[in-house]
């Protein structure tokens with residue numbers, strides 16, 4: 133530890149206990165205490181409250197999972213009610229009532245034909261399942277030459293090895309390059325011709341592709357890069373025309389984030405992915421749950437002899453957790469009952485106006501990108517300036533708004549029920565933080 137680094141205990145005794153035993157994901161632990169993390173103890177509505185009683189507006193929805201807020205009485209009640217029945221029973225070979233009920237509700241709303249759902253607990257696992265299903269689908273059909281995947285530049289699909297393989301670089305992935313399987317990659321949404329190039333690759337490689345995987349409408353983790361829905365629709369048509377399975381990764385965009393229940397729906401009613409991956413907001417941010425939703429055609433490709441080779445030999449211990457499915461079911465009902473999608477459209481428009489008025493023109497801001505309640509503010513640090521994203525977000529946290537950057541892109545991903553006033557506060561605080569950091573470096 134250098135002379136300037138404050139001792140862990142001097143920073144915060146909870147941080148000292150934390151670093152003694154916890155290893156945080158995507159976090160350099162040597163720098164963790166110095167980055168002044170908060171230790172959350174409880175929450176109320178859309179605010180997190182730390183062990184010292186400080187309150188923070190959760191402007192990143194606890195890493196994009198919290199939809200309606202924290203401690204929603206109706207969701208709390210759904211968990212408690214299910215606890216009175218059973219917390220978990222395996223789905224391997226047997227059924228579980230709350231899982232059946234949620235899968236039925238999901239099938240009624242997801243843009244996949246006659247949906248059948250494989251449940252898991254994290255988004256990356258939903259992706260792994262989709263890749264394996266797509267691969268085995270062709271083997272089961274007796275066409276084993278379809279082994280490749282088409283994926284986009286700037287794509288992110290999670291951190292397990294298969295998900296890392298279809299994802300593009302960045303986020304420290306290069307160390308794992310020897311483990312990643314090769315994929316065919318065409319440019320992402322930063323290229324205005326991404327769809328034309330993807331369609332050409334689909335046409336040229338249809339005979340060897342198992343599937344194309346795409347984050348419909350928004351590439352989130354690469355800094356909220358937004359596509360035109362018409363381009364998305366054209367890519368969907370090309371996949372259908374050339375017989376390439378289309379996997380839509382809606383882990384980040386699903387459950388209302390973009391103003392529709394699923395981002396795929398912006399591409400129109402004819403856009404019907406073969407497989408959709410869901411996670412994050414699926415349980416309202418309450419319990420780990422993810423889902424790989426396959427069309428009837430894909431599902432039927434796996435039907436055959438008991439214990440035969442056509443079976444999908446994949447499943448996780450907690451896949452189809454009863455508590456998670458019970459809360460996910462109530463969450464889906466509340467999205468409709470509370471007209472959450474209308475609210476998202478309304479407050480997203482308000483947020484766009486405020487960002488335009490207060491952020492876009494600031495020195496140190498290169499671009500503001502938004503789709504629904506997904507916002508990326510790309511900072512433009514002056515030459516030689518360091519850790520801008522980190523410093524701007526630390527300034528916001530100090531002012532009671534919890535933000536976390538992706539490099540030098542500040543992400544605003546507030547709960548879907550956020551009010552216009554709360555969003556105004558987020559924008560005001562962010563503008564102050566950017567001005568402060570600019571002033572420090574401009575001297």
Ligand SMILES: Cc1ncc(COP(=O)(O)O)c(C=O)c1O
Nearest residue numbers: 254255256288289290352383384
């Ligand atoms: C589009 C997308 N896919 C997959 C994942 C991985 O989800 P999880 O972190 O639950 O594994 C993420 C996470 O940010 C994501 O944004």
